[in-house]
Amino acid sequence: MAGVSVTFTVNGREVTATVDPRTLLVHFLREHLKLTGTHIGCDTSQCGACTVHLDGRPAKSCALLAVQLEGAEVTTIEGVAGPDGMHPMQAAFKEHHGLQCGFCTPGMVMMGIDIANRHEAPDEATIRRELEGNLCRCTGYHNIVASIAAGASSMRG
Amino acid sequence: MYPFTYHRPASLDDAKARLSASEDGRPLAGGMSLLPTMRFRLTSCADLVDLNGIEALAGIERGDGHVRIGAMTRHAAVVESPEVGEAIPALAALAGSIGDVQVRNRGTIGGSICFADPAADYPAGLLGLGATVNTDRRAIAADDFFTGLYETALEDGEIVVSVDFPVPARAGWAKFGNQASRFAVVAVMVSLSGGSVRLAVTGARSHVFRVPEMEQALAGDFSAEAMDGIAVSSEGLNEDLHADKDYRAHLIGVMAKRAVRDALAQ
Numbered sequence: 001m002a003g004v005s006v007t008f009t010v011n012g013r014e015v016t017a018t019v020d021p022r023t024l025l026v027h028f029l030r031e032h033l034k035l036t037g038t039h040i041g042c043d044t045s046q047c048g049a050c051t052v053h054l055d056g057r058p059a060k061s062c063a064l065l066a067v068q069l070e071g072a073e074v075t076t077i078e079g080v081a082g083p084d085g086m087h088p089m090q091a092a093f094k095e096h097h098g099l100q101c102g103f104c105t106p107g108m109v110m111m112g113i114d115i116a117n118r119h120e121a122p123d124e125a126t127i128r129r130e131l132e133g134n135l136c137r138c139t140g141y142h143n144i145v146a147s148i149a150a151g152a153s154s155m156r157g
Numbered sequence: 158m159y160p161f162t163y164h165r166p167a168s169l170d171d172a173k174a175r176l177s178a179s180e181d182g183r184p185l186a187g188g189m190s191l192l193p194t195m196r197f198r199l200t201s202c203a204d205l206v207d208l209n210g211i212e213a214l215a216g217i218e219r220g221d222g223h224v225r226i227g228a229m230t231r232h233a234a235v236v237e238s239p240e241v242g243e244a245i246p247a248l249a250a251l252a253g254s255i256g257d258v259q260v261r262n263r264g265t266i267g268g269s270i271c272f273a274d275p276a277a278d279y280p281a282g283l284l285g286l287g288a289t290v291n292t293d294r295r296a297i298a299a300d301d302f303f304t305g306l307y308e309t310a311l312e313d314g315e316i317v318v319s320v321d322f323p324v325p326a327r328a329g330w331a332k333f334g335n336q337a338s339r340f341a342v343v344a345v346m347v348s349l350s351g352g353s354v355r356l357a358v359t360g361a362r363s364h365v366f367r368v369p370e371m372e373q374a375l376a377g378d379f380s381a382e383a384m385d386g387i388a389v390s391s392e393g394l395n396e397d398l399h400a401d402k403d404y405r406a407h408l409i410g411v412m413a414k415r416a417v418r419d420a421l422a423q
Contacts, residue, residue, distance in 0.1 A: 004163050021163035021205070024196075045193045046337070048259060057233070057262045063192050064263070067163050068185075068207060114258070132339065133257025 008069040010035070011079030019066050026050045028066035029076060037077040037106050041135070048134035051107035052076050058114045060133070077106035080113065089113050089151035098147030100138035107134050108144055116152035124149070159201035165210055169316065172206050173293060176314040179204035184316060186229060186268025189260050214267070214318060217241060222324055224248075228267025228317040236261065246423055247328035247346065247416075251282045254332050256339050267317040273307050273364060275395065276340035278332065280365035285346025285357035286328060289321045306363040325350040327379070329420030331412040333360075335399055342400050343408035345416040349379050356413060361394050361405045371413055380421070381414035 003018040010033060017032060029035045029052070038061055041049030050061045053075040061074075080087040089112045092098065099105045108131075115122050115130045122130070127145045136144060166172040176182040183202035185191060186209075194200045208214060214229035219240040226235060235241050235252035242249045255261055255269075255278050269279040270290065283290070283299035290297045293316045302310050311317070325348040332344035341360035348355050354375040359365045374383045391406035400408070 002162070021161060022158040043196075045189070045260075048257070051259055054262075058259050059263055060259045063189055065163070065188075065192065067165070068188075068209060070165065070210075111258070130258055133259045 004067045006067050006070050008071060009073045011075055017066075021065060021067050023066045024062055025052070025064040025066050025069060025074070026061035029061060029074075035076050035078050039103055039106055041103060041107075046133075046135065047104065048107040048111065049104050051110045051134065053110060053114065056117075058111055058133075075110075077109060080109070087113070088154040089116065089148070092151030092154060093144075093147040096143050096147040096150055098139070098143045104134060104136045108136065108148075112144075112148040112151055113155075115148055116155045119152070120156070122149065122152055158195045159198060161202055161205045164204060164206045166206060166208075167210055169211055169213060169293060169318070172208060172211060172316060173314065175204065175206050176316070179206075182206055182314070184208050184271075186271070187231065187264040188268070189256065189264040190268070190272045190274060208267075208316070215265075219244060220321070223321045224324060225319050225321050226266055227319050229265050230267075232256070232261035232264050232266070233258075235266065244324045245286065245322055245328055247330040247348075247419065248282055248286065248322060250330045250419075251278050251332075251344075251346065254278060254330070254334065254339075254344075260339075266320060270302070270320070271309060271311065271317055273303055273305075273309050274340070275306055275363055276335075276342070276360040278341055278344055278359060281341075281344055281346040281357045281359035282330075283320060283322075283357075284365050284367060285355050286322050286325060286348050287350070287355050288323070290317055291319045291321065292317050300367075303364045308364070323350065327420040327423060329416040329418065329423070331415035331419055333408050333412055343405055343412050345409070345412040347375070347413065347416040347420055349375070349420065352376060354379065356416070358409055358412075361409060363395075368409070368413070375417065379417065381417045384410065384413055384417070 005018050007016040039049040041047035045063045051058050052061045127148050164175045181203035185207045214227050216227045217238045218225045232252045232255050288299045328348040333342045343360045354372045356371045389406045389409045391402040394402035394405045396402045
């Protein structure tokens with residue numbers, strides 16, 4: 001099958017590649033760009049470990065073809081830290097122990113940033129509802145919810 | 158995935174030309190159902206025609222007595238739309254109950270109704286609100302659009318352009334969702350317009366259906382109690398590990414009442 005050329009932006013850097021049309025975005029990120037922070041948890045588009053921001057909104061990178069990204073802007077977990085270190089949401093996950101094995105964490109942090117972007121002061125019920133698409137099999141969610149609430153608070157500064 | 162040729166048309170005419178030139182072409186909308194299904198090799202196509210670059214297919218307009226939603230309008234856009242929220246809040250509630258945040262950011266109304274999953278939400282929205290599906294070649298009433306399990310009245314190469322929803326006097330949405338997949342175990346859309354009632358159920362059979370006994374009772378008295386004593390037969394209802402057919406039949410009664418109460422609360 002003929003390769004298709006695609007150009008898009010990942011973490012502020014323009015990327016051009018010729019890919020097999022079957023290549024999923026998550027495989028492109030991990031295998032072509034070596035951005036392995038985005039995880040593959042379920043392979044059935046349910047777990048949210050592969051969540052990235054596509055044009056500013058969270059999307060599951062296992063349910064997108066890389067060739068669909070022409071002209072798009074993608075942000076992965078590698079792209080959220082600033083020059084001064086961790087993103088406030090990452091710092092909140094560290095401070096509040098919002099992870100155990102850490103596998104779902106990249107998706108949780110990307111989703112947490114989006115929740116904070118859309119809700120000024122998200123309460124527990126809001127955070128739990130908004131996390132419908134992100135599964136964690138270790139923590140029972142308690143500290144993830146606490147981390148996102150704290151991260152949202154520090155993002156508002 | 159089995160291999161395919163990817164097409165990125167910039168216009169509806171371009172998409173139509175590419176589909177008609179292919180022996181085995183398929184449009185790609187949000188891809189929230191189609192791409193996972195292709196990944197599992199449950200389906201395949203020779204030519205995948207991506208509609209995501211066709212701006213004219215997305216958008217929401219308030220018309221005279223109806224709301225028009227473009228086929229490539231994402232669920233999140235319907236949830237956030239002031240026009241939908243003001244005219245048909247039950248439709249915004251339906252869109253907000255689909256999948257999860259990530260899915261609502263990509264999934265589209267056109268993709269949902271064309272895929273015609275037996276547990277999808279939008280088919281109940283279209284049938285319960287009496288919507289009309291506009292394609293590149295004709296207008297199809299919702300009553301005629303959904304024809305079977307994953308089957309619609311669309312012809313080969315026919316592309317859905319938009320859906321027109323008449324603005325009802327009242328409408329309500331109630332969903333009993335699967336805790337893992339968020340698909341409907343049973344969900345109901347009910348609407349009242351000029352004394353006539355439509356009540357549509359998804360998740361319970363091969364495809365969405367209306368319940369005439371409930372509609373007649375509600376036409377005389379639009380209240381949850383009006384449906385007391387109306388039992389939906391479990392014959393022919395879906396059974397799976399989440400719910401047997403008797404449980405689904407019971408849920409139809411419960412969800413119908415909740416939908417009516419939701420309509421009365423608005």
